[in-house]
Amino acid sequence: LLVDPTTRNVTDVKHQVVAVGSRSAESAAKFVDSVWTEAGVTEGKDQVKRYGSYDELFSDSNVDCIYVGSPHSHHYAHVHAALSAGKNVLCEKSLTVNAPQAAALIQLARDKSLFFMEAVWTRFQPYSYKVQEVIRSGVIGDVVAVQAELCADFTSQSDEHRLRNPYLAGGALLDLGPYPWTQLALLLLPPSKTSTDPLPVPKVAASVLKTSTGVDSSVVAALTFPQADGRLVHGTLTTAQDRQTAHTRCVFVQGTKGYLEVAFPTYRPRAFTYYAYDSVEQAGDPSAAPIKSETFEFEPRPADIWGFGWEADEVARCLRDGKKESERMPLRETLLMMQVFDEIRKQGEFVYPEELETLDFAQ
Ligand SMILES: NC(=O)C1=CN([C@@H]2O[C@H](COP(=O)(O)OP(=O)(O)OC[C@H]3O[C@@H](n4cnc5c(N)ncnc54)[C@H](OP(=O)(O)O)[C@@H]3O)[C@@H](O)[C@H]2O)C=CC1
Numbered sequence: 163l164l165v166d167p168t169t170r171n172v173t174d175v176k177h178q179v180v181a182v183g184s185r186s187a188e189s190a191a192k193f194v195d196s197v198w199t200e201a202g203v204t205e206g207k208d209q210v211k212r213y214g215s216y217d218e219l220f221s222d223s224n225v226d227c228i229y230v231g232s233p234h235s236h237h238y239a240h241v242h243a244a245l246s247a248g249k250n251v252l253c254e255k256s257l258t259v260n261a262p263q264a265a266a267l268i269q270l271a272r273d274k275s276l277f278f279m280e281a282v283w284t285r286f287q288p289y290s291y292k293v294q295e296v297i298r299s300g301v302i303g304d305v306v307a308v309q310a311e312l313c314a315d316f317t318s319q320s321d322e323h324r325l326r327n328p329y330l331a332g333g334a335l336l337d338l339g340p341y342p343w344t345q346l347a348l349l350l351l352p353p354s355k356t357s358t359d360p361l362p363v364p365k366v367a368a369s370v371l372k373t374s375t376g377v378d379s380s381v382v383a384a385l386t387f388p389q390a391d392g393r394l395v396h397g398t399l400t401t402a403q404d405r406q407t408a409h410t411r412c413v414f415v416q417g418t419k420g421y422l423e424v425a426f427p428t429y430r431p432r433a434f435t436y437y438a439y440d441s442v443e444q445a446g447d448p449s450a451a452p453i454k455s456e457t458f459e460f461e462p463r464p465a466d467i468w469g470f471g472w473e474a475d476e477v478a479r480c481l482r483d484g485k486k487e488s489e490r491m492p493l494r495e496t497l498l499m500m501q502v503f504d505e506i507r508k509q510g511e512f513v514y515p516e517e518l519e520t521l522d523f524a525q
Pocket residue numbers: 183184185186189190231232233234236254255256281283324330336337429
């Protein structure tokens with residue numbers, strides 16, 4: 163938000179951080195100091211309001227949109243309060259703990275005619291548009307399977323840390339799972355469309371392992387996605403917080419006439435390469451060589467942003483244009499992810515503490 167959008171060739175929108183809300187005034191002030199210092203800017207810092215409660219932030223009339231970046235356990239309560247106060251909301255992944263909470267917030271945003279979006283930054287990165295373009299060009303034929311993975315080693319974190327703590331809705335699935343899910347969704351769901359019609363929930367077969375704190379340490383799930391031509395295609399989602407994904411491959415796409423590999427990290431891919439064969443027969447022949455191969459690389463930090471800038475630009479454009487949801491990250495796809503995650507947790511017999519799963523979870 164603090165990087166001038168023109169440095170990434172964006173001239174139609176700009177951003178201003180007008181206020182920061184925290185559970186204490188000291189931590190709000192500390193946050194502003196550290197973020198402005200890290201960004202290397204001084205402009206605008208003195209004007210930023212530092213609130214010692216979220217409710218004060220939600221009632222600031224200068225605020226157009228709230229970014230909710232609290233632990234997953236608290237998204238439902240924080241977003242509910244922000245929407246109830248009449249604010250547009252961008253909320254970090256995973257949107258909520260479960261699908262009923264997501265559905266309730268989506269309904270609240272629609273009832274109040276407010277913009278609402280899950281913050282999945284990967285969707286707005288140049289990588290995501292390019293990989294879809296290449297797949298849709300048919301260069302590797304029809305997609306017959308996709309494997310997507312994000313594992314990270316969080317075993318050194320304390321039991322109280324939000325990643326391992328059930329009371330903060332820890333675990334691999336809610337924290338890391340949205341990224342392999344996003345890769346599957348980008349390649350195996352019909353083109354994104356905003357609509358209140360629900361999407362069919364893919365069939366799920368999942369296995370879940372737990373940490374000593376009782377949250378999921380790893381999940382492997384096979385999902386079946388119906389395609390426009392009637393075919394059923396498998397996507398596998400792997401996520402774990404006790405090991406690391408190989409740096410060369412976090413997504414593998416098998417086509418009838420070739421394949422495509424994506425370089426880690428799953429949330430911000432560095433590159434992808436496709437290998438295309440002359441025919442279906444050649445693609446199935448281990449001794450045949452591809453007739454075409456191309457690598458697309460993505461700068462790790464173009465114009466000094468990690469990649470969140472593109473997501474912020476999308477939010478600004480939606481607000482400017484009076485849109486209540488993003489066509490690139492439609493609410494029904496967020497709901498679908500939460501429905502799939504609920505089914506994975508059900509099959510893995512994994513529930514969060516009762517109060518986190520309810521619709522009246524208080525702050
Ligand atoms: N898009 C991305 O790349 C990333 C997204 N995330 C997402 O961001 C969200 C937050 O993750 P992260 O920043 O690591 O989380 P932290 O544990 O660092 O918590 C963030 C802030 O939440 C506030 N908070 C509100 N209620 C609580 C509570 N009960 N316990 C602890 N903190 C609370 C605190 O701020 P305060 O005390 O000031 O109120 C805290 O500093 C998650 O949804 C996560 O998935 C995380 C990392 C990267």
